[in-house]
Amino acid sequence: MGQRKQQTLSRKNWMAFTGLFLCSFLVIHLLGNLQLFLPDEKAHQQFNAYSHLLSGNILIKIISYVLYASIVAHVVYAVIITVTNKRAGGIKYHYDRRGAVSKWYSRNMGLLGTVIFIFLVIHLRDFWYIYKFGQLPLDAQGNKDLYTLVVAVYSELWYVVIYVICMIALCYHLLHGFFSAARTLGVYHPRYAQWIRVFGWAYSIGICAGFAAIPVYVHFLK
Amino acid sequence: MRIRLKVWRQESGDDAGKMVSYLLENVNPDMSFLEMLDTLNEQLLQEGSRPVEFDHDCREGICGQCGVMINGRAHGPLLHTTTCQLHMRVFKDNEEIFIEPFRAIAFPVKCDLKIDRTAFDRVIQSGGFIAVNTGQAPEANSIPIGSPEIEAAFDAAACIGCGACVAVCKNSSAALFTSAKISHLALLPQGAIEAQDRVIRMVDQMDKEGFGHCSNTEACEAECPQEISVLHIARMNWEYNKAQVLKK
Ligand code: HEM
Ligand code: FES
Numbered sequence: 001m002g003q004r005k006q007q008t009l010s011r012k013n014w015m016a017f018t019g020l021f022l023c024s025f026l027v028i029h030l031l032g033n034l035q036l037f038l039p040d041e042k043a044h045q046q047f048n049a050y051s052h053l054l055s056g057n058i059l060i061k062i063i064s065y066v067l068y069a070s071i072v073a074h075v076v077y078a079v080i081i082t083v084t085n086k087r088a089g090g091i092k093y094h095y096d097r098r099g100a101v102s103k104w105y106s107r108n109m110g111l112l113g114t115v116i117f118i119f120l121v122i123h124l125r126d127f128w129y130i131y132k133f134g135q136l137p138l139d140a141q142g143n144k145d146l147y148t149l150v151v152a153v154y155s156e157l158w159y160v161v162i163y164v165i166c167m168i169a170l171c172y173h174l175l176h177g178f179f180s181a182a183r184t185l186g187v188y189h190p191r192y193a194q195w196i197r198v199f200g201w202a203y204s205i206g207i208c209a210g211f212a213a214i215p216v217y218v219h220f221l222k
Numbered sequence: 223m224r225i226r227l228k229v230w231r232q233e234s235g236d237d238a239g240k241m242v243s244y245l246l247e248n249v250n251p252d253m254s255f256l257e258m259l260d261t262l263n264e265q266l267l268q269e270g271s272r273p274v275e276f277d278h279d280c281r282e283g284i285c286g287q288c289g290v291m292i293n294g295r296a297h298g299p300l301l302h303t304t305t306c307q308l309h310m311r312v313f314k315d316n317e318e319i320f321i322e323p324f325r326a327i328a329f330p331v332k333c334d335l336k337i338d339r340t341a342f343d344r345v346i347q348s349g350g351f352i353a354v355n356t357g358q359a360p361e362a363n364s365i366p367i368g369s370p371e372i373e374a375a376f377d378a379a380a381c382i383g384c385g386a387c388v389a390v391c392k393n394s395s396a397a398l399f400t401s402a403k404i405s406h407l408a409l410l411p412q413g414a415i416e417a418q419d420r421v422i423r424m425v426d427q428m429d430k431e432g433f434g435h436c437s438n439t440e441a442c443e444a445e446c447p448q449e450i451s452v453l454h455i456a457r458m459n460w461e462y463n464k465a466q467v468l469k470k
Pocket of ligand 2: 277278279280281282283284285286287288289304305306307
């Protein structure tokens with residue numbers, strides 16, 4: 001390190017690009033999963049067919065590799081940024097009330113990100129890994145029966161609780177992350193900066209409420 | 223009023239330093255914070271001890287020399303107020319007050335509350351100017367500049383370089399300071415010419431000094447005595463990204 005220049009800004013650009021890409025993925029992911037709210041029979045058939053469609057599509061395959069790379073890059077830069085920031089601080093204050101002038105979640109993006117990371121590991125292990133590499137029975141149409149797996153997993157209450165907590169962490173991460181990314185990329189116009197902040201709030205709450213509603217709905221109503 | 227102080231004492235840059243307690247009776251509530259420290263120093267001198275060193279100059283909130291952490295907040299509990307403009311009436315009788323230097327790797331402590339802020343000077347020297355031969359002052363109206371642009375540039379130029387933005391930042395980032403100068407000059411036709419070069423050089427120097435990344439927590443704007451807007455940081459990022467795309 002040290003040879004490449006302007007790293008404080010270029011690293012943050014990578015954080016912002018990868019973060020916003022993940023944000024756009026979340027929209028598509030949520031829209032697809034909303035099919036779980038359909039009536040039981042229809043949801044069962046359609047959700048499995050949709051999963052099958054995605055897994056066979058070459059475009060989706062390319063995007064999924066970009067997605068894996070984005071997650072890895074986002075986490076790697078998050079660690080580098082957090083470590084260099086700690087180093088820049090020097091001796092700690094004996095009495096530190098600096099937190100009074102900023103939002104707690106803006107100061108704890110690393111902590112919130114770690115919760116999201118742990119969630120990702122659990123989430124990918126239980127669905128993505130089993131779908132891709134595990135043994136899933138086939139449904140009536142001959143598609144892998146992901147739907148039944150989803151219903152079985154969400155029938156555990158503690159699992160639903162963990163999901164909801166992680167979605168709250170994600171919500172706070174995005175509440176700061178979305179607008180911060182726009183700033184990092186250079187949106188300085190006061191009017192648009194304000195619009196983006198409002199849009200970011202609506203986005204974060206909408207996405208996370210949507211994701212949190214799915215396990216709750218499946219647990220209590222299916 | 224009576225004040226219980228806990229002050230950072232450090233002989234020199236090499237010394238480890240520690241917090242030392244002092245008791246100060248008969249503090250006038252209308253004293254400024256620095257006058258209170260003067261009173262402490264009189265007391266220390268009478269006792270034959272070494273007075274507390276702290277930076278100050280104008281004592282009217284315009285030079286940016288003063289600045290310490292007071293009870294864990296840059297320049298004390300008020301928003302947008304320099305240490306010299308803070309008065310003892312905002313504290314309670316018998317209150318305990320912690321006084322520490324602004325902390326950052328880029329701001330090494332020289333003695334007690336005095337820090338070395340020449341990192342800021344080097345950031346400015348790396349590009350915070352316009353390269354013209356100064357001669358006679360040119361006719362003021364020879365370069366037309368809109369009034370809103372002048373006002374915006376002036377708002378950015380109001381930075382007094384006190385370092386509170388770095389001190390309050392959880393990352394010790396100098397983004398607000400550096401961006402204020404970049405913005406100030408990019409907004410004016412004289413400065414726009416070198417805008418690309420300037421942003422690269424100044425950001426390079428900022429990084430070299432060991433300041434951290436900006437996380438957009440906006441704490442800097444809240445504490446800034448001049449209320450420099452965090453949108454200047456976004457403009458710096460914009461100028462930087464533009465320069466990256468357009469550079470030859
Ligand atoms: C779905 C998952 C995620 C999304 C959508 C997301 C989104 C974002 C966005 C948009 C930003 C703002 C970038 C900027 O300030 O310019 C951000 C920042 C950040 N993210 Fe994530 N993130 C995710 C997961 C993670 C994970 C797993 C970690 C860490 C293990 C993490 C750690 C961080 C950190 C530390 C920052 C703040 C960087 C700074 O201090 O400026 N994120 N994230
Ligand atoms: S002494 Fe000049 S700003 Fe405080």
